Amino acid sequence: MVSDYLTTLIMSNRSKSKRLLIVLMLTLSGFIIFIWHTKQNSHDDQPKSNQNLQSHLERLEQFSKEYNQKSNDLRSTTQQKPPRAISWSSPLSKQCSDIDQRLKKNLNRRQKLLATERNNEAIDSSNYGKRYRWDIYGRRIDPTPSVVILHETTDSYHSALYTFKDYHHKDEDQASYHTLITLDGRIIDVVDPINRAYGAGNSAFLGEWVVTNPRFNGSVNNFALHVSLETPWDGRNGYLNHSGYSDNQYDSLALVLADWMDRFNIPPENITTHQHVDLAGERSDPRSFDWSNLQRRLAAIGYLCLSRNPSD
Numbered sequence: 001m002v003s004d005y006l007t008t009l010i011m012s013n014r015s016k017s018k019r020l021l022i023v024l025m026l027t028l029s030g031f032i033i034f035i036w037h038t039k040q041n042s043h044d045d046q047p048k049s050n051q052n053l054q055s056h057l058e059r060l061e062q063f064s065k066e067y068n069q070k071s072n073d074l075r076s077t078t079q080q081k082p083p084r085a086i087s088w089s090s091p092l093s094k095q096c097s098d099i100d101q102r103l104k105k106n107l108n109r110r111q112k113l114l115a116t117e118r119n120n121e122a123i124d125s126s127n128y129g130k131r132y133r134w135d136i137y138g139r140r141i142d143p144t145p146s147v148v149i150l151h152e153t154t155d156s157y158h159s160a161l162y163t164f165k166d167y168h169h170k171d172e173d174q175a176s177y178h179t180l181i182t183l184d185g186r187i188i189d190v191v192d193p194i195n196r197a198y199g200a201g202n203s204a205f206l207g208e209w210v211v212t213n214p215r216f217n218g219s220v221n222n223f224a225l226h227v228s229l230e231t232p233w234d235g236r237n238g239y240l241n242h243s244g245y246s247d248n249q250y251d252s253l254a255l256v257l258a259d260w261m262d263r264f265n266i267p268p269e270n271i272t273t274h275q276h277v278d279l280a281g282e283r284s285d286p287r288s289f290d291w292s293n294l295q296r297r298l299a300a301i302g303y304l305c306l307s308r309n310p311s312d
């Protein structure tokens with residue numbers, strides 16, 4: 001009825017301006033009715049709306065916190081510039097002659113029995129981890145071990161094992177080597193080489209490191225193998241030098257290195273020290289290390305004669 005009346009009214013008015021005025025009035029009335037209806041509904045649903053608003057605010061606050069955390073992480077990681085490349089001149093040199101035949105015989109004999117000679121000690125899983133395939137910048141990285149880091153325990157091997165068997169919840173307290181070599185030459189495997197031992201903190205080799213934690217500088221751990229020699233009694237005091245390592249330790253070290261060089265195709269020039277890779281300037285191990293002892297042994301079992309450089 002009402003719509004018929006309005007239609008008649010609109011059509012009866014010949015004046016264009018009057019028709020326009022009526023249409024405008026109808027539109028305005030409709031708008032006012034719509035607003036009134038909406039307000040009425042929102043009044044009825046007020047408790048529910050308040051809950052929704054509270055939930056939205058909480059989520060917004062959570063997003064804001066996460067965003068700030070990610071921004072801080074990103075800021076701290078982008079501040080980490082790649083390390084300066086410090087050249088490494090390996091004390092080991094190519095040697096195909098002047099082989100010590102007594103050493104050769106002894107080491108070849110032991111090399112055949114090496115698998116049965118090695119001991120395994122399980123340590124707490126907080127002190128080692130998987131090798132990463134991606135760094136924190138999203139770059140793909142090669143987790144294959146390519147460098148060997150020589151260490152010394154600075155205390156007894158028992159003390160080192162005790163530390164590694166302990167649970168450490170803080171990243172900065174977690175530590176391990178892949179292998180320990182006791183004063184009498186026993187080889188104790190602690191972390192499987194396919195895993196990442198935490199042998200070095202802030203460190204790099206030839207300008208290479210891997211950043212796996214936004215809270216810390218990079219380290220060589222992701223592509224390193226760590227072997228540690230038990231420190232002799234007169235070296236457990238923090239002095240710069242000590243009496244050095246036993247012949248049995250050098251024998252075992254040469255055999256462990258030969259095994260890793262075979263398994264991972266590591267060249268002799270990539271055998272280095274913790275002192276060399278340490279970027280904090282705090283490490284000096286292995287102190288009193290005699291490279292000529294290692295040279296003679298690796299040469300005796302043929303690991304310094306093979307050239308891994310085709311142009312050499």
Ligand SMILES: [Zn+2]
Nearest residue numbers: 151152274285
């Ligand atoms: Zn060390």
